[in-house]
Amino acid sequence: MKTPIASGHLNRRTALAALAGLPALAGCLSASAEAPTSPVAAPLASWNESASKQAITDFLGRVTREGGSDYVEPAERIAVFDNDGTLWTEHPMYVQLAFVLDRVKALAPMHPEWKNKQPFQAVLDGDMTALAASGERGMMELVMVTHAGMTSAEFAAIVSQWLATARHPRFKRPYIELVYQPMIELLGYLRANGFKTFIVSGGGVEFMRPWTNRVYGVPPEQVVGSSIKTRFEMRDGRPELLRLAQMNFIDDKAGKPVGINEYIGRRPIAAFGNSDGDLEMLQWTTMSAGARLGLIVHHTDAEREYAYDRNTIFGRLDKALDAAVANNWAIMDMKRDWKVIFPFELG
Amino acid sequence: MKTPIASGHLNRRTALAALAGLPALAGCLSASAEAPTSPVAAPLASWNESASKQAITDFLGRVTREGGSDYVEPAERIAVFDNDGTLWTEHPMYVQLAFVLDRVKALAPMHPEWKNKQPFQAVLDGDMTALAASGERGMMELVMVTHAGMTSAEFAAIVSQWLATARHPRFKRPYIELVYQPMIELLGYLRANGFKTFIVSGGGVEFMRPWTNRVYGVPPEQVVGSSIKTRFEMRDGRPELLRLAQMNFIDDKAGKPVGINEYIGRRPIAAFGNSDGDLEMLQWTTMSAGARLGLIVHHTDAEREYAYDRNTIFGRLDKALDAAVANNWAIMDMKRDWKVIFPFELG
Numbered sequence: 001m002k003t004p005i006a007s008g009h010l011n012r013r014t015a016l017a018a019l020a021g022l023p024a025l026a027g028c029l030s031a032s033a034e035a036p037t038s039p040v041a042a043p044l045a046s047w048n049e050s051a052s053k054q055a056i057t058d059f060l061g062r063v064t065r066e067g068g069s070d071y072v073e074p075a076e077r078i079a080v081f082d083n084d085g086t087l088w089t090e091h092p093m094y095v096q097l098a099f100v101l102d103r104v105k106a107l108a109p110m111h112p113e114w115k116n117k118q119p120f121q122a123v124l125d126g127d128m129t130a131l132a133a134s135g136e137r138g139m140m141e142l143v144m145v146t147h148a149g150m151t152s153a154e155f156a157a158i159v160s161q162w163l164a165t166a167r168h169p170r171f172k173r174p175y176i177e178l179v180y181q182p183m184i185e186l187l188g189y190l191r192a193n194g195f196k197t198f199i200v201s202g203g204g205v206e207f208m209r210p211w212t213n214r215v216y217g218v219p220p221e222q223v224v225g226s227s228i229k230t231r232f233e234m235r236d237g238r239p240e241l242l243r244l245a246q247m248n249f250i251d252d253k254a255g256k257p258v259g260i261n262e263y264i265g266r267r268p269i270a271a272f273g274n275s276d277g278d279l280e281m282l283q284w285t286t287m288s289a290g291a292r293l294g295l296i297v298h299h300t301d302a303e304r305e306y307a308y309d310r311n312t313i314f315g316r317l318d319k320a321l322d323a324a325v326a327n328n329w330a331i332m333d334m335k336r337d338w339k340v341i342f343p344f345e346l347g
Numbered sequence: 348m349k350t351p352i353a354s355g356h357l358n359r360r361t362a363l364a365a366l367a368g369l370p371a372l373a374g375c376l377s378a379s380a381e382a383p384t385s386p387v388a389a390p391l392a393s394w395n396e397s398a399s400k401q402a403i404t405d406f407l408g409r410v411t412r413e414g415g416s417d418y419v420e421p422a423e424r425i426a427v428f429d430n431d432g433t434l435w436t437e438h439p440m441y442v443q444l445a446f447v448l449d450r451v452k453a454l455a456p457m458h459p460e461w462k463n464k465q466p467f468q469a470v471l472d473g474d475m476t477a478l479a480a481s482g483e484r485g486m487m488e489l490v491m492v493t494h495a496g497m498t499s500a501e502f503a504a505i506v507s508q509w510l511a512t513a514r515h516p517r518f519k520r521p522y523i524e525l526v527y528q529p530m531i532e533l534l535g536y537l538r539a540n541g542f543k544t545f546i547v548s549g550g551g552v553e554f555m556r557p558w559t560n561r562v563y564g565v566p567p568e569q570v571v572g573s574s575i576k577t578r579f580e581m582r583d584g585r586p587e588l589l590r591l592a593q594m595n596f597i598d599d600k601a602g603k604p605v606g607i608n609e610y611i612g613r614r615p616i617a618a619f620g621n622s623d624g625d626l627e628m629l630q631w632t633t634m635s636a637g638a639r640l641g642l643i644v645h646h647t648d649a650e651r652e653y654a655y656d657r658n659t660i661f662g663r664l665d666k667a668l669d670a671a672v673a674n675n676w677a678i679m680d681m682k683r684d685w686k687v688i689f690p691f692e693l694g
Binding site for chain 1: 425543552553560566567568569574576577578579580581584585588601604609610611612613631634635
């Protein structure tokens with residue numbers, strides 16, 4: 001496609017890029033020596049006027065105003081986003097868990113011992129409570145056990161095939177249609193203001209990379225997540241990466257700042273999450289000198305999506321909700337602050 | 348600085364960017380929706396006309412020619428570079444090893460047991476042969492033992508301070524002045540042609556990140572390397588990342604394709620190395636469908652730099668030299684192909 005570089009005023013161009021969701025141009029601006037000196041006309045069309053929207057636009061105004069005391073060089077404008085519950089729906093269960101369940105059921109006949117072994121038994125019995133009790137690690141164990149033994153390329157193909165056919169039990173749509181329109185606008189708005197946007201998720205990194213660029217405009221190299229170990233080997237003269245049944249890294253809770261430092265190597269200035277798994281990422285991002293933005297997506301809309309916080313199995317928001325108040329993080333009220341939840345509502 | 352976006356023709360602009368070494372604009376173009384459809388006027392000013400230069404320009408012509416059978420989308424133009432011996436001097440020893448030696452000597456009085464324990468004894472005795480015999484892992488162990496126990500921010504400050512004062516024993520210059528001018532031109536040339544350039548080094552990632560953007564135009568988030576584990580903790584109400592005395596990842600040999608997949612998440616189409624530690628990275632990059640470029644930096648100039656390959660302690664080039672011939676990788680002859688080695692030769 002043709003870049004509008006030749007035409008129009010920079011800020012108007014970047015606003016258009018954000019609205020059109022052109023990750024390429026947005027990425028360009030994020031790396032460009034010339035960054036907007038003031039936030040572009042807010043393309044947060046699906047956000048109602050609210051304290052959370054105000055916190056976002058105020059923050060962008062401060063860090064992009066050249067000569068201002070809070071100005072941040074474009075290269076240092078790093079924003080990190082949790083995925084499950086922050087960018088797409090995590091109820092009635094994590095999407096990756098739905099993927100895992102399908103794989104476990106398909107492999108069960110070859111593993112009779114799973115009938116009496118958790119967390120496999122819970123999967124085969126459909127006991128979601130027992131399954132959730134095994135926690136993020138239990139889910140990662142299921143990913144590991146059911147997803148090792150093939151190459152990374154083969155696994156990516158399995159993920160893509162599943163996403164093309166699986167449907168959400170309530171909305172009856174592909175999971176990648178159950179992403180949050182206001183957050184996609186926010187991703188574009190940040191990129192249009194010179195930010196580099198990263199996903200930092202407890203989910204498997206090789207489960208996300210096949211589709212995050214298409215859906216969020218976040219390329220594979222800007223996705224941080226949990227992983228199992230891989231081994232390089234030559235097979236019939238061809239190099240392959242084999243996925244091993246061994247955990248490599250769990251990118252959750254205190255693991256998120258560790259993953260940010262290891263995989264990104266810069267300290268973010270903005271972080272977006274929705275659960276206690278994001279607490280340390282929000283602390284690491286916001287508890288330092290200079291203008292910082294922390295925002296919590298609070299699920300308050302049982303009618304259009306789901307309503308949950310302190311007492312839920314998936315995406316519990318308890319400690320982080322108290323910390324949000326104590327640390328002056330913005331709390332985005334889904335029911336009150338978002339005009340639409342999903343892109344398909346735009347028709 | 349001001350970007351020349353407003354002025355000039357795109358290809359001329361990108362050529363200027365490459366020559367001027369404007370990583371920002373080059374990065375911009377690498378993410379831009381409009382990539383050059385043919386390679387820019389080769390800014391490889393320090394390269395003599397040679398088979399290796401021809402291999403580079405031919406490859407770029409093929410992957411950037413829209414409509415051509417070898418055309419590669421800009422987003423997929425990933426180039427990976429080894430660091431030691433490929434981008435800067437690794438003799439008489441790895442730069443990071445010189446850094447480690449200084450730290451070991453400084454800490455030795457507090458560790459009397461080091462006198463009789465390898466690899467520490469070798470450091471204190473100045474026995475480079477015994478030290479090298481401990482291999483990359485031994486060096487990483489020294490890094491781990493001597494560099495754990497402080498925060499990541501404190502470690503970055505130690506590295507920056509050391510680089511500002513240390514001098515190369517032969518050239519009597521700061522190590523960051525002993526980078527290869529022709530490779531810096533190549534990095535810029537690739538970025539000007541829509542490539543995203545990554546470092547994939549056996550060296551410590553937190554040893555490289557404080558300076559790679561300034562010296563190579565490669566930002567921290569595009570540096571992959573070896574690492575020790577870190578732990579997140581709140582100290583006096585402030586979040587910190589503490590470096591632990593435990594290896595996390597060794598990004599060498601078969602670890603390089605593993606690290607590329609884990610940290611970048613895309614398979615490169617061009618790889619540049621100089622030793623057997625780069626063999627698997629070159630195999631992973633070049634042994635797949637489509638136009639691929641593998642290049643070996645062959646150290647053949649004892650007068651201007653160093654001459655070594657099969658029989659050296661640091662940066663041994665043996666298996667990879669045979670593989671280069673067998674796989675048709677370009678072999679860059681430093682003495683014959685480079686007009687200048689270091690930037691300071693340009694005066």
